[in-house]
Amino acid sequence: MQKKYDVVIVGAGLAGLSVAQELQNRNVSFIVVEGSKKFGHRHHIGIFNSQVKKFNLESCVVNRLRRFTFLTPAKSFVHLFGRKEGISYVDLNKLSSIIDKRIKGKIRFNTWIKDICYVGGELCLVDENKNNIFAKMVIDCSGKGSSISSKMGVEGSDIYCKTLSYTLDNCSAKDKSNSITFLDSSLTSSGGAWIVPLKGTKFHVGISNMFPYNKPGREELEKKLNLFLIKKEIHGVDFRRSRRITKKIFKDSPAIRPAKRFVKDNLILLGDSAGQPSSFFGMGSPAILDMARVAAGIVEEAVKKDDFSRSQLSSYETYWKKNFGRYEFFNGVLREIVMRLFDDEAWDLMIDKLNSLSGKEFFEVLKSNYTLGILFKLSSFRLAIKLFSNFIEVVYDRRV
Numbered sequence: 001m002q003k004k005y006d007v008v009i010v011g012a013g014l015a016g017l018s019v020a021q022e023l024q025n026r027n028v029s030f031i032v033v034e035g036s037k038k039f040g041h042r043h044h045i046g047i048f049n050s051q052v053k054k055f056n057l058e059s060c061v062v063n064r065l066r067r068f069t070f071l072t073p074a075k076s077f078v079h080l081f082g083r084k085e086g087i088s089y090v091d092l093n094k095l096s097s098i099i100d101k102r103i104k105g106k107i108r109f110n111t112w113i114k115d116i117c118y119v120g121g122e123l124c125l126v127d128e129n130k131n132n133i134f135a136k137m138v139i140d141c142s143g144k145g146s147s148i149s150s151k152m153g154v155e156g157s158d159i160y161c162k163t164l165s166y167t168l169d170n171c172s173a174k175d176k177s178n179s180i181t182f183l184d185s186s187l188t189s190s191g192g193a194w195i196v197p198l199k200g201t202k203f204h205v206g207i208s209n210m211f212p213y214n215k216p217g218r219e220e221l222e223k224k225l226n227l228f229l230i231k232k233e234i235h236g237v238d239f240r241r242s243r244r245i246t247k248k249i250f251k252d253s254p255a256i257r258p259a260k261r262f263v264k265d266n267l268i269l270l271g272d273s274a275g276q277p278s279s280f281f282g283m284g285s286p287a288i289l290d291m292a293r294v295a296a297g298i299v300e301e302a303v304k305k306d307d308f309s310r311s312q313l314s315s316y317e318t319y320w321k322k323n324f325g326r327y328e329f330f331n332g333v334l335r336e337i338v339m340r341l342f343d344d345e346a347w348d349l350m351i352d353k354l355n356s357l358s359g360k361e362f363f364e365v366l367k368s369n370y371t372l373g374i375l376f377k378l379s380s381f382r383l384a385i386k387l388f389s390n391f392i393e394v395v396y397d398r399r400v
């Protein structure tokens with residue numbers, strides 16, 4: 001007879017691996033199924049120092065970011081993180097293999113889930129070779145597109161943020177400080193860029209833009225990233241032959257809003273598929289790590305009670321609302337305003353305002369912890385007038 005798992009986790013990205021790790025020492029039988037043949041498209045991500053400690057990620061930290069800058073044609077403004085604050089740069093590749101060992105290789109690669117159905121009242125996942133996997137519930141960690149929950153009738157998160165990143169080798173930089181940079185509209189139209197020295201002559205660099213106000217294609221982002229590297233005096237990159245670029249990632253991320261629902265009967269959504277890491281200025285992975293821990297506790301309880309109904313799983317949504325929903329309203333409003341009403345002039349006015357925040361306040365903004373005081377500092381009469389006139393234009397455009 002075919003084995004029936006308590007839980008099937010679909011996707012071996014940060015979300016799938018984190019929840020698998022949390023389930024490992026609980027009384028729950030599970031398997032992770034991953035469509036690719038190995039941990040695919042892994043890259044490096046910045047996570048707050050406090051989260052690195054909380055989730056035991058020290059061994060995967062490759063660098064610590066000490067400052068952020070604003071780059072405008074006229075000037076470069078620098079803010080330093082405080083002594084305890086800051087961002088650690090984590091190697092997702094390394095993290096994946098560490099977790100793989102911790103969960104004793106319970107990952108089935110090359111298993112792309114094509115369909116989900118109920119067979120004789122039991123939940124059944126069908127892969128592309130028509131193999132069946134039976135389970136009591138699914139944790140959808142399938143990332144952008146929410147391929148699993150959409151099959152179960154839950155709409156996932158919208159995709160709006162474009163990111164391009166390179167890993168560079170054999171390069172040198174004049175400025176070796178570890179930094180994140182926010183750029184004016186000559187480089188990004190709504191987003192940021194980063195250069196992080198890895199080991200020796202290796203660097204990780206990237207740029208991200210939100211849309212729809214600007215819909216950057218790959219070529220446009222490539223041009224902007226190259227220009228950014230020239231401005232930051234990274235030497236040795238031969239872009240025409242791309243010899244020094246050892247890895248290129250061009251990806252959409254859900255940056256707009258969380259999915260309307262995170263749970264359904266026999267289903268929990270986690271990570272990008274739920275649109276959880278959607279804080280306005282990025283750094284969303286801490287939400288994944290936190291929610292993975294919560295999901296594991298709730299799943300264990302469901303297994304104990306043999307109840308996988310929406311009402312049994314609903315405390316997962318309640319936790320989100322209580323811990324992350326607090327600032328979600330401000331995040332949502334800000335994102336909608338940027339998406340619909342910003343143009344280059346408005347973006348530059350905001351970069352100017354961001355620059356007026358203290359280091360501590362800016363760190364709160366990075367974490368998307370807006371207070372009324374911070375929001376007040378970010379607003380200005382000129383920006384308000386600009387947005388109002390853009391609003392009139394949008395309304396007028398819609399009418400005609």
Ligand SMILES: Cc1cc2nc3c(=O)[nH]c(=O)nc-3n(C[C@H](O)[C@H](O)[C@H](O)COP(=O)(O)OP(=O)(O)OC[C@H]3O[C@@H](n4cnc5c(N)ncnc54)[C@H](O)[C@@H]3O)c2cc1C
Nearest residue numbers: 011013014015035045046112113142143271272283284285
């Ligand atoms: C270049 C870049 C830089 C980033 N930088 C940061 C940062 O600095 N800080 C931060 O917090 N966040 C950052 N992010 C965002 C962060 O990396 C993501 O939010 C996070 O990795 C998402 O993890 P996930 O597991 O939800 O999704 P994914 O990593 O996309 O994993 C989903 C997995 O599911 C698999 N899958 C999908 N459908 C199926 C199916 N039907 N069957 C089987 N398998 C399936 C896919 O193959 C994939 O492996 C960055 C993202 C990018 C692209």
